[in-house]
Amino acid sequence: MTTYTLRAKRRRAAFRTAAFMSPWLIGFTVFFAYPLISTVYFSFMHYDGFKPPTWSGTKNWTYVFEHYPLFWPALRNTLWLVLVMVSLRVVFGLGVGLLITKIKTGTGVFRTLFYLPYLAPPVAATMAFAFLLNPGTGPVDSILEKAGIPAPGWFNDPTWSKPALTLLALWGIGDLMVIFMAALLDVPQEQYEAAELDGASALQRFRYVTLPNISPIMMFAVVTGVIQTMQYYTQPLIAGKVASGVIQGAGTQFEPGYPDKSTLTLPQLVYNLGFQRFDYGSACVVALVLFALSMVFTAFLMRRRGGLIQAGD
Amino acid sequence: MPAMSRKVAVALAASASIALLATACTGQSDAGANDDASKDTTINFWHAWSAPGEVKAVRSLVAGFEKAHPNIHVDIVANMTDDKINQALRAGGDKAPDVISSFTTNNVGKFCSSGALVDLNPFFKKAGVDPATTFPKAMNEYTQFDGNRCAAPLLGDAYGLYYNKTAFKKAGITSPPKTWSEFEKDAKKLTLTKGDSYKQLGFMPNYHGWESTTEHYFAQFSPTYFDRSGKSNVAEDPAFEAGFTLQKKLVDELGGYKKLETYRATLGDEWGPKHPFHTGQVAMQLDGEWRLGMAEEAKPDFEIGVAPLPVPDDRADQYGKGYITGTITGIAATSKKQNAAWELVKYMTTDTDAVVGFANDIHNVPSTLAALKSPKLTYDPRFKTFLDIAADPNSTTTPASVNGGVYLVTIQEFGYAYESGRAKDLKAGLAGTAKQIDTDIAQAK
DSSP states (O other): OOHHHHHHHHHHHHHHHHHHHHHHHHHHIIIIIHHHHHHHHHTTEEOOSSSOOEEOTTHHHHIIIIIOTTHHHHHHHHHHIIIIIHHHHHHHHHHHHHHHHHOOSOHHHHHHHHHHHHHSOHHHHHHHHHHHTOTTTOHHHHHHHHTTOOOOOGGGSTTTHHHHHHHHHHHTOHHHHHHHHHHHHTSOHHHHHHHHHTTOOHHHHIIIIIHHHHHHHHHHHHHHHHHHHHTOOHHHHHHHHHHHTOOSOTTOOOOTTTTTTTTOOHHHHHHIIIIISOOHHHHHHHHHHHHHHHHHHHHHHHHTHHHHSOTTO | OHHHHHHHHHHHHHHHHHHHHHHHTTOOOOOOSOSOTTSOEEEEEEOOOOSHHHHHHHHHHHHHHHHHOTTEEEEEEOOOOHHHHHHHHHHOSTTSOSEEEESOGGGHHHHHHHTSBOOOHHHHHHHTOOHHHHSOHHHHHHTOBTTBOOOEEEEEEEEEEEEEHHHHHHTTOOSOOOBHHHHHHHHHHTOEEETTEEEEEEEOOSTTSTTOOHHHHHGGGOOOOBOTTSOBOTTTOHHHHHHHHHHHHHHHHTTOHHHHHHHHHTSOOTTSTTOHHHHTSEEEEEEETHHHHHHHHTOOSSOEEEEOOOBOGGGGGGTTOOBEEEEEEEEBTTOSOHHHHHHHHHHHHHOHHHHHHHHHHHTOBOSSHHHHHOTTOOOOGGGHHHHHHHHOTTOBOOOOOTTTTHHHHHHHHHHHHHHHTSOOOHHHHHHHHHHHHHHHHHHHO
8 A cells, every 4th residue: 555545544534533523623613712712812902892903912911900999809709609609509409409308298399499499580589689688678687686686788788798699599509409319319228228237327328328429419519510600690790789779770880799899700890891891801801810710620629529529430 | 835835725714714703893884974864764773761751752752853854764772771882883783773872971981982983073063063052061071072072962961959848847947958068967957767777867978879979979069080181180189088078977977877878778769669759768869850750750748849959168159050961872883874863863962842842751951052941941940950050150070081981980989988987098098099090091092
């Protein structure tokens, strides 16, 4: 066989591989690689959507990190939410899942009750929470006051606004509960029986049988939770707007993150910089920070999976 | 070698198409104003009004235009926010607006400097209309930026003081306050507590109290926002220090930030019938001329009084002035029917009868000097207060800036920190605010 035909054969094989891969390749290029590359490109450009983009070097980067007063509070809030909200959601989702798999009667009712809130549209759910937690007229605070407990300001108090958002997230735990329930019911019953024979207590059974079995699902819940929280936009925006009293008015200037920037998240900054200020360059910088953070978190969690996911998972 | 050149060709083609894509996104228009406005044509008009009565008023204004220009048809799209308008102006296309109107005069600087709206100066010149003698001074000011008149005023807003006459009588106050020190005394007299909260609050001074924004308070101190070189004047002009000091004093004297915020959370919303002024929960309200109609519609069980906002004690002779802003209208740079669009803009903003009719329907202040004096203007006698504020030569507005209203948000942000006690040093805070404003402007340029 001549070198020429060999080369042609190899080329044909390469072409075939590329053809089979093309659906993924096209999707990857159009929806991931191209947007990512343009985001990096525009983060170094001055671009307002009208005049052609001009090179601005690292100006947008220094602006976001050093001079944009909303960046650091938003980053701190996002990290707070990732740490507190995601861990609580996983613990709470698992707890509810455990409870529901254990109870004997009325499981259907409880499943429905815990799942229903998940179906509420985020805007409506947030507005309902803002109403319930209103420090002046909300039923929650009036009950607390009657019980002699000092009532928090919730969405109107910077120290309570994020816990209030966390409560809202825990209320809508339905999705995680269902996933955990499926995982819990999947744990082989004979392992529990064996553990019981060995004299393991309920806590030990949970630690040595349940947890190792559901660890891949825990991992899934944490990673998707981190990614969701990184994109957390609607709830804090609506809560801040409703609590600050700004609905939509003639020329009303809206302060994002009310009260005291405590409900500000990074995705809100992307909108504020990109579609309100039309500083696309700086918006791209914040988007890239978000991207980098998601990558770091996911990489960290994947590295740690050794302890969580067992061989054969 | 052939393989190499193919690679080069692919690379070239790819970069060419990327370049093409990039330039296609810039929304640049090469149309200019070369359409024939006498031919049969349809233009798109986007506006921000949303209440049913207001939407109807816009329709009747446009109907008047179509009657006068039978060849130009107008497709109206209501309830458009500035965010949506801005995005559509960038996108262009058949469905994009040819003429827009926006409530946010603060965005004029952005509209003009980005080139989103076309400069109307040549159109005004061609039509033989002089904006300086047509529009009131403040309105003439806030519709242009750096010599570029990319907008024209379409009705105006004037801010004043609404007061509960019945509560005033009960408290033994005979006339509305004219100076801030009188106002302070009255606000305290009108405040009736109930437990930890209020039965009636004299005035809601907090910056979250809707129209009680920094720019509305400061207007009474006649501030200069920028110096001649375009740098922020917030730390230099004593008007800002005086404005912040007054507001903080009101907050402290009427119960403190926290107590007021908790009370504010119990109040109805700004655009609903349960607005605290309508329900008698606050006795005085800083608000625009539209509140009169809204308050009367809510049928309150007290008599409503209207007056200009008080002035600083050392400017007592300027009593009667106020803050002026309004709706603006302009022509999209992406529009291919700019001459036809201009006909609509010209009609809506300079035809005295059209302006008067629209003002009557919407209960806003007319935006031309002729319309302000028109005998066809029908209004509640109390509305005259706002017409006078609009015509007062001492009334002020906020200037256009290259990045829109960002500087106002920055000032307001410092206001939140100062009123809540988070920021204690006023002078240092103002210096920081000025620096931030300058940095933001440099970033936008």
